[in-house]
Amino acid sequence: MTNEDVLAVFREAGALLEGHFILSSGRRSPVFLQKALVFSQPELSERLCKALAEKLTARFGRIDVVAGPAVGGIIPGYELARHLKARAIFAERVDGKLQFRRGFAIAEGEKVLIAEDIVTTGLSFRETVEALDRLPGEVVGGACIIDRSNGKADVGCELVSLAAVDFPDYDANDLPPELAAMEAVKPGSRGLA
Numbered sequence: 408m409t410n411e412d413v414l415a416v417f418r419e420a421g422a423l424l425e426g427h428f429i430l431s432s433g434r435r436s437p438v439f440l441q442k443a444l445v446f447s448q449p450e451l452s453e454r455l456c457k458a459l460a461e462k463l464t465a466r467f468g469r470i471d472v473v474a475g476p477a478v479g480g481i482i483p484g485y486e487l488a489r490h491l492k493a494r495a496i497f498a499e500r501v502d503g504k505l506q507f508r509r510g511f512a513i514a515e516g517e518k519v520l521i522a523e524d525i526v527t528t529g530l531s532f533r534e535t536v537e538a539l540d541r542l543p544g545e546v547v548g549g550a551c552i553i554d555r556s557n558g559k560a561d562v563g564c565e566l567v568s569l570a571a572v573d574f575p576d577y578d579a580n581d582l583p584p585e586l587a588a589m590e591a592v593k594p595g596s597r598g599l600a
Contacts, residue, residue, distance in 0.1 A: 413570035427589035438574040446482040460490035471517035484522035513544035521549035529560035536563035
């Protein structure tokens with residue numbers, strides 16, 4: 408799939424939004440990818456994750472475990488694991504830090520892939536890498552449906568994306584006039600009480 412093919416799936420789901428958005432990083436953007444609308448449709452999730460799984464197999468070979476951060480990595484992690492014939496696990500926040508709970512385990516020597524939906528700054532990815540550092544197994548790399556940083560984010564490991572885009576984003580105190588004139592909306596989940 409090309410970048411445009413992936414964005415077409417987001418458009419099909421009504422998930423490529425335009426306006427003034429507060430991203431999970433706190434930065435502002437005129438474009439928001441509401442991936443929940445894509446992942447609520449199994450046929451769209453399957454189409455994207457199957458294409459990404461093919462890229463991952465070509466790059467990393469066999470994967471034993473797909474691990475992602477909750478909430479964003481749960482559905483793409485599961486769907487990637489299904490196509491890779493691997494197990495899917497997820498980390499969740501406990502006292503502000505990502506941890507693998509619920510009896511999730513990784514055995515010595517297992518090859519682990521980190522999965523996320525969208526990468527912007529790479530923070531959740533790096534936190535997942537840190538959580539995995541406390542477990543046995545070998546992190547071979549990471550994957551995401553869309554790399555919004557277009558390869559610039561430090562995710563703590565090699566990243567394979569299905570699409571890489573470069574949507575503009577801005578510091579909240581340095582907005583272009585057309586964005587500053589609109590009310591900001593925070594559609595994501597990070598930081599919600």
